[in-house]
Amino acid sequence: MHAVAERTVECENPLNIVDGYRFIASDYYMQSISEADLSDFRAFYHSQVSEDPYAPAVRDRGMIKIVFNPFTCDLQLATNQSYFQSYGANDSDGGKVRVFPAICPSLVSNKTFVHILNQDAELMRIYCERQGRTSLNLSVHFIRYKAEQGGASYSSPVWLHLDDEPLVFIHLVELTANALGADNVISGMDNKPTNVLRLVAPFDTLVVDTMKKHAVTPLGSSGGTAYRDVMLINLEADLQQK
Ligand SMILES: [Fe+2]
Incomplete structure (x- = not known):
């Protein structure tokens, strides 16, 4: 009886969008992205990442913040271009405002990015409908993990955590x-x-909400320099608007 009641509460939690996590295979995004589009997007990505000022030699980064309406798919640049996480969400870098290398605003008209964002809008609409809102603050992060053989790259925070972001x-x-x-x-x-x-294939995707914790294990290399290039699209919480 108690377990049934708990399950009901969990299902009714408005922040439960993907029950903690959802893996979305590459095909969902790649069916409308050609090899040429992917190649162009990777070239753009490479041109937009530079050393993370808060973790030099560990990661390269770029960031841009946008305001997005997932019903109309209208998007524009945000006035605030800095990133804040609470200490509770990130015991490495939380509690401070970070400014990352800026991604060129041309991202908002990049064909591949717009396609991916519009695919992601489906889950964002669920959040908006539950919260009674139409406009979202998104931060888009390019994060390049890089490691030489025998070395390591790692994420911030380094291990299991819950994000401030609901999605x-x-x-x-x-x-x-x-x-x-x-x-x-x-x-x-x-x-x-x-x-x-x-995540292995191009645009293999992990979606996380706040119902479960998540982490990524450190990156090493079996020879030469290894890279893990990811693009995070974060639906920011109101407490992050600093
Ligand atoms: Fe996270």
Whole structure:
């Protein structure tokens, strides 16, 4: 009886959008993206990442913030272009406002980006309908993990956590064949892993909400420099507007 009541509460939680996480295979996005589009997008991505000022030699980054209406798919640049996480969400870099290298505003008219965003809009609409809103603050992060053989790159925060963001889309842009690790991990609130998965194909995607914790294991290299290039599309919480 008690368990049934708990399950009902969980289903009625307006923040439960994907029951903690959802893996979306590459095909969902790639069916409208040609090889030439993918190649162009990767070239744009490479041109837009530079050393993370808060983790030099560990990651390269770029960021842009946009205001997005998932019903009309109208989007525009946000006036605030800095990124804030609470300490509770990130014990490495939370509690401070970070300014990352800026992604060129031409991203908002990039064909591949617009297609991916419009696909993601479906889950964003569920959030909007429950919250009674039409406009969302999104932060788009290009995060390049890079590691030499014998070295390591890692995420911030480094291990299992809940984001401030009610919804985050982690889109793989590229994982080089010499990558070691870089597996996504899902856990309950007790930090015991329940699922491990790997983003491998272009635009393989992990969507996470705040119903479960998540992490990515450090990246190593089996030879030469290994890269894991991801694009995060974060639906920001109001508390992050600093
Ligand atoms: Fe996260």
